[in-house]
Amino acid sequence: MINVSHLTKKYGRFKANDNLSFRVKEGETAVLAGPNGAGKSTAIKCIAGLLRFEGEIEICGYNNKTADAKRILGYIPEIPAPFELLTVWEHMEFIARAYRLEKWEERAEELIKRMELDDKRNKFGKELSKGMQQKISICCALLIEPKAVLFDEPFVGLDPHAIKELKAMLSEMKKSGTAVIISTHMLESVEELWDKVFIMMNGRIEAERERKMVEESGENLEELFFGITEKRGKVD
Numbered sequence: 196m197i198n199v200s201h202l203t204k205k206y207g208r209f210k211a212n213d214n215l216s217f218r219v220k221e222g223e224t225a226v227l228a229g230p231n232g233a234g235k236s237t238a239i240k241c242i243a244g245l246l247r248f249e250g251e252i253e254i255c256g257y258n259n260k261t262a263d264a265k266r267i268l269g270y271i272p273e274i275p276a277p278f279e280l281l282t283v284w285e286h287m288e289f290i291a292r293a294y295r296l297e298k299w300e301e302r303a304e305e306l307i308k309r310m311e312l313d314d315k316r317n318k319f320g321k322e323l324s325k326g327m328q329q330k331i332s333i334c335c336a337l338l339i340e341p342k343a344v345l346f347d348e349p350f351v352g353l354d355p356h357a358i359k360e361l362k363a364m365l366s367e368m369k370k371s372g373t374a375v376i377i378s379t380h381m382l383e384s385v386e387e388l389w390d391k392v393f394i395m396m397n398g399r400i401e402a403e404r405e406r407k408m409v410e411e412s413g414e415n416l417e418e419l420f421f422g423i424t425e426k427r428g429k430v431d
């Protein structure tokens with residue numbers, strides 16, 4: 196479970212996140228949507244424990260800054276940052292050692308195969324294209340079999356095969372009880388997967404909806420998004 200309580204992140208006087216509170220339960224896939232600059236990446240980085248913030252964040256009951264939380268949290272950043280001088284396979288080995296994983300090889304093989312990196316296994320991080328680097332990020336984050344995962348714009352830069360595989364992986368994570376947050380503005384890519392959506396604007400959550408509520412109203416995610424962001428835009 197991911198529990199965010201009164202999260203505020205300030206850059207000087209500017210509030211990139213302004214008192215956000217929300218919860219994503221086991222097996223739930225939550226979408227963080229919102230226009231550029233709404234504060235999605237900032238919130239994800241705070242949850243990942245990479246930024247200082249005010250408020251409380253818990254991952255499956257552990258404060259997000261603790262080693263217990265980090266051990267079960269996967270994070271796929273918007274901009275991949277692989278080790279330049281480690282090969283694809285060495286990335287897997289590095290994560291396995293850092294997290295003291297046992298019997299990880301088979302899972303690593305499966306992940307790099309699904310992301311079509313198996314024929315690149317001996318290539319260095321710096322030799323890979325942006326999309327391939329993104330795929331390494333996904334493999335590294337999922338190798339630890341996380342209980343909670345944060346994806347920041349995961350579909351940008353991936354080829355159609357990888358998008359299809361990632362969607363399948365997300366569906367498997369849902370079944371196995373993983374709590375997932377996906378920040379994206381490619382709403383059609385999460386249409387089949389999402390359970391909950393938080394629409395952010397100006398650092399705040401403007402609307403929160405469960406899938407059932409949206410389906411009952413006959414709307415889809417995109418219509419809901421434009422309904423809220425365009426209406427607010429006019430008011431401002």
Ligand code: ADP
Pocket residue numbers: 206211229230231232233234235236237238
């Ligand atoms: P999103 O992911 O929704 O596009 P971000 O979380 O990246 O939005 O950014 C939210 C706001 O915070 C933006 O106005 C951005 O300019 C600002 N911001 C992000 N990072 C920094 C930083 N390091 N210093 C100052 N302002 C920042």
